[in-house]
Amino acid sequence: MNFLKIDLERLKNEGTSTVTSKERRNFLKLGLAITGVYAGGKILSLSSTFGVAHASGTDFVEKYPYNPHYSMVIRQSLCIDCEKCVDACNKTNHVPKYGYRTRILTRKYQGQLDKKVEFIPVLCNHCNDAPCVRACPTKATYKDAVTGIVRMNSKKCIGCKTCMLACPYDARYFSAERHAVDKCDFCWEERLSKGETQTGCSSACPTGARTFGNLTDPNNIVFKLVHQLEESVWVLRPEDGTKPNIFYMKGNMLSVDNILKGQKFIYSGPSGS
Amino acid sequence: MNRSTIAIAKRWGYHGIDALKKASPGYFMIMGFFALLTLIGAVVGVHGMITGYHHVYNVSREISWGILISAYVFCVVTSTGLCIISSIGHVFGGEAFMPIAKRAVFMSIIFILGGFCIIFFDIENPFRMAIYNVISPNLSSNMWWMGTLYGAYLVFMIIEYYFLLEQNHSLSRLMGFFGLVVGIAAHSNLGAVFGMLHGRPFWYGPYLPIYFIFSAGMSGGCAILFVTTLAWKINPSIMNLRMERAMKAVCQVTIFLISTIIFFTIWKIVTGMVSHDKSLVIMSMINGDYSVNFWVFDIFFGMVLPLFLLFLSRGTNYNMILWATGLMMIGIFFMRYDIVIPGQMVSVYHALGVEEGLEIIKYKPSFHEIMATLFGLSFIGFAYLAGEKMLNGHQLEKHEIVPEGGYICPGCGAIHFMQEGESEQDAMKRQHNIW
Ligand code: SF4
Ligand code: SF4
Numbered sequence: 052m053n054f055l056k057i058d059l060e061r062l063k064n065e066g067t068s069t070v071t072s073k074e075r076r077n078f079l080k081l082g083l084a085i086t087g088v089y090a091g092g093k094i095l096s097l098s099s100t101f102g103v104a105h106a107s108g109t110d111f112v113e114k115y116p117y118n119p120h121y122s123m124v125i126r127q128s129l130c131i132d133c134e135k136c137v138d139a140c141n142k143t144n145h146v147p148k149y150g151y152r153t154r155i156l157t158r159k160y161q162g163q164l165d166k167k168v169e170f171i172p173v174l175c176n177h178c179n180d181a182p183c184v185r186a187c188p189t190k191a192t193y194k195d196a197v198t199g200i201v202r203m204n205s206k207k208c209i210g211c212k213t214c215m216l217a218c219p220y221d222a223r224y225f226s227a228e229r230h231a232v233d234k235c236d237f238c239w240e241e242r243l244s245k246g247e248t249q250t251g252c253s254s255a256c257p258t259g260a261r262t263f264g265n266l267t268d269p270n271n272i273v274f275k276l277v278h279q280l281e282e283s284v285w286v287l288r289p290e291d292g293t294k295p296n297i298f299y300m301k302g303n304m305l306s307v308d309n310i311l312k313g314q315k316f317i318y319s320g321p322s323g324s
Numbered sequence: 325m326n327r328s329t330i331a332i333a334k335r336w337g338y339h340g341i342d343a344l345k346k347a348s349p350g351y352f353m354i355m356g357f358f359a360l361l362t363l364i365g366a367v368v369g370v371h372g373m374i375t376g377y378h379h380v381y382n383v384s385r386e387i388s389w390g391i392l393i394s395a396y397v398f399c400v401v402t403s404t405g406l407c408i409i410s411s412i413g414h415v416f417g418g419e420a421f422m423p424i425a426k427r428a429v430f431m432s433i434i435f436i437l438g439g440f441c442i443i444f445f446d447i448e449n450p451f452r453m454a455i456y457n458v459i460s461p462n463l464s465s466n467m468w469w470m471g472t473l474y475g476a477y478l479v480f481m482i483i484e485y486y487f488l489l490e491q492n493h494s495l496s497r498l499m500g501f502f503g504l505v506v507g508i509a510a511h512s513n514l515g516a517v518f519g520m521l522h523g524r525p526f527w528y529g530p531y532l533p534i535y536f537i538f539s540a541g542m543s544g545g546c547a548i549l550f551v552t553t554l555a556w557k558i559n560p561s562i563m564n565l566r567m568e569r570a571m572k573a574v575c576q577v578t579i580f581l582i583s584t585i586i587f588f589t590i591w592k593i594v595t596g597m598v599s600h601d602k603s604l605v606i607m608s609m610i611n612g613d614y615s616v617n618f619w620v621f622d623i624f625f626g627m628v629l630p631l632f633l634l635f636l637s638r639g640t641n642y643n644m645i646l647w648a649t650g651l652m653m654i655g656i657f658f659m660r661y662d663i664v665i666p667g668q669m670v671s672v673y674h675a676l677g678v679e680e681g682l683e684i685i686k687y688k689p690s691f692h693e694i695m696a697t698l699f700g701l702s703f704i705g706f707a708y709l710a711g712e713k714m715l716n717g718h719q720l721e722k723h724e725i726v727p728e729g730g731y732i733c734p735g736c737g738a739i740h741f742m743q744e745g746e747s748e749q750d751a752m753k754r755q756h757n758i759w
Contacts, residue, residue, distance in 0.1 A: 150385070154680075171678060182521070182523075185465060185520075186465055187462055187465055188457060188462055188467040188471060189456035189457060189460045189461070189468070190460045190461075190462045191456070207452065207460055208448075209449045209452045210448020211448075211453075211467055212389065212448075213467045213517065215385065216524060217521050218523070218672075219672050220523075220672060221385065221386065225388070230448065230449060288523065291523055293522065
């Protein structure tokens with residue numbers, strides 16, 4: 052069968068060099084007012100100045116629509132496809148065998164000198180403009196007004212599966228056990244609501260590829276990663292205008308670690324061992 | 325039977341169970357076949373419900389809507405279409421279309437009920453729907469609007485049908501108008517259920533809500549021609565001059581609408597081919613997995629052949645019309661399938677270039693899904709056959725709208741108009757050139 056050739060060059064992150072400083076500044080403003088990296092689909096990458104972000108101070112923080120505004124930054128190059136996060140998720144949230152809330156996608160670059168593989172963890176983006184929430188006829192899925200987590204009220208779910216098709220990130224499945232659609236809730240039910248600060252997957256990740264935290268807190272790791280200067284940050288499918296809260300970056304540059312200096316971050320062993 | 329039921333029966337042209345008893349053994353066998361299939365379909369459907377659909381249905385996380393949804397779409401499109409085409413006559417006063425009204429409204433109710441039968445076995449928690457659709461409505465959800473409006477549509481159509489039977493034409497007209505408005509709103513919302521899904525480029529955009537309305541008209545025209553010519557086979561006496569004229573008129577409208585849909589389809593394909601997002605799906609229709617569906621059923625049986633045959637029939641060769649529209653109904657069923665399934669074939673991660681999103685996602689309906697579909701379709705077949713007998717072929721006689729100043733000609737059955745100072749007799753003579 053014939054398949055389209057994917058133009059990998061085009062898919063690649065645009066990098067900061069293609070973004071003028073004016074665009075960058077505008078973009079930053081945009082990023083401050085509405086979370087989720089999105090600029091009309093043109094700029095796939097966000098690059099903001101750490102200093103500028105700080106300079107705008109508390110103003111900036113107040114403009115995030117939720118507090119705590121939960122978010123995850125995925126440092127793609129650190130992912131080694133060990134799938135410990137997937138196992139942890141399945142266990143924590145009692146995910147049945149036929150379903151998953153998060154998975155690791157594989158991208159192969161061919162035609163280069165050395166064949167390169169890249170792993171991309173995906174999960175629900177807890178979109179600020181969530182198509183699933185709009186599509187659900189009975190408000191069984193909703194955006195939590197405090198945390199911004201997109202959650203399920205299972206007893207209202209009629210099982211029409213519209214949300215599964217509405218989601219542009221394939222983040223939902225129907226759970227026969229729950230008699231409702233199931234999806235990632237940033238471990239709200241099983242962990243966060245019980246006082247934990249990390250999700251199952253982020254605490255299980257041995258390399259620190261998944262970092263979870265509060266985007267409204269300038270001292271939080273996700274805030275720092277999203278607003279650092281050195282590396283590009285992007286989101287998946289920005290053209291859909293969903294304003295996702297899962298950010299991606301390469302995460303293999305030393306610079307990131309420099310930024311993180313002073314932030315206790317464990318690179319080896321799950322759950323802070 | 326007491327006196328009042330007899331009176332109602334007479335007013336409504338209701339011939340009751342007795343008429344069924346008089347049916348030929350062959351007729352009985354076909355009806356029995358449909359009844360049996362309805363029953364088996366329901367039993368298999370309930371079995372699937374108890375076992376859990378994810379064990380017996382082939383729908384998956386990626387292809388979450390399968391043949392059941394496409395069959396539902398088929399039924400409600402046909403129902404809306406019957407309502408649209410018949411409304412030309414009994415709502416807007418297009419005289420030529422009037423004789424088809426009773427059968428069309430009856431069938432439009434049956435088709436939507438058939439659709440509801442089918443979707444009952446698709447929705448995982450149908451009983452919750454009754455509660456939370458009411459107490460927790462999401463007004464920004466097309467799915468909510470579609471369900472709610474179709475519920476209202478069914479109610480209007482039933483009331484309309486009642487008034488048609490009662491020969492209360494002003495009320496039936498009013499209800500017919502409401503039914504039409506609500507039906508069209510419901511139907512374009514159904515298109516929008518698909519058209520407003522991000523990340524499904526094959527559906528996304530205003531195309532489907534618009535296409536669905538025109539396509540409904542085409543399906544409705546086809547369905548009217550089909551059920552009427554079939555009724556003529558069952559009981560040739562249903563044809564009279566008025567009905568013949570109506571058939572011609574519906575035939576013309578249907579030809580026009582088929583041409584419109586051909587036009588829609590051509591542009592869908594041509595624009596799709598140059599779109600990076602859609603070409604995978606379009607190519608699978610042109611020369612891939614869906615090419616037989618597309619070329620043989622959608623294009624040939626669904627449009628080209630009926631267009632040709634209807635043209636050839638001149639609206640008067642009923643055998644030819646029967647064949648053309650019978651095959652066309654099958655073609656239209658595939659058309660719906662080929663909108664619903666291919667829209668989900670491409671992974672949302674396709675453009676990301678990941679291994680998991682490269683291949684087209686496959687789907688084949690399972691035994692349980694097919695049986696649950698047949699449950700609804702054979703219910704329609706059964707209800708149609710029963711209706712033809714029990715309602716005496718939806719015969720017209722006194723059951724139609726007669727515009728002011730007109731009367732139904734006892735000779736030919738058409739509506740004649742009297743000129744000033746003219747008696748019925750004179751008018752008839754004038755109309756029929758009898759001196
Ligand atoms: S990723 Fe999908 S499930 Fe999650 S909020 Fe967005 S649309 Fe909804
Ligand atoms: S499947 Fe459940 S959560 Fe999803 S749209 Fe339907 S009712 Fe809402």
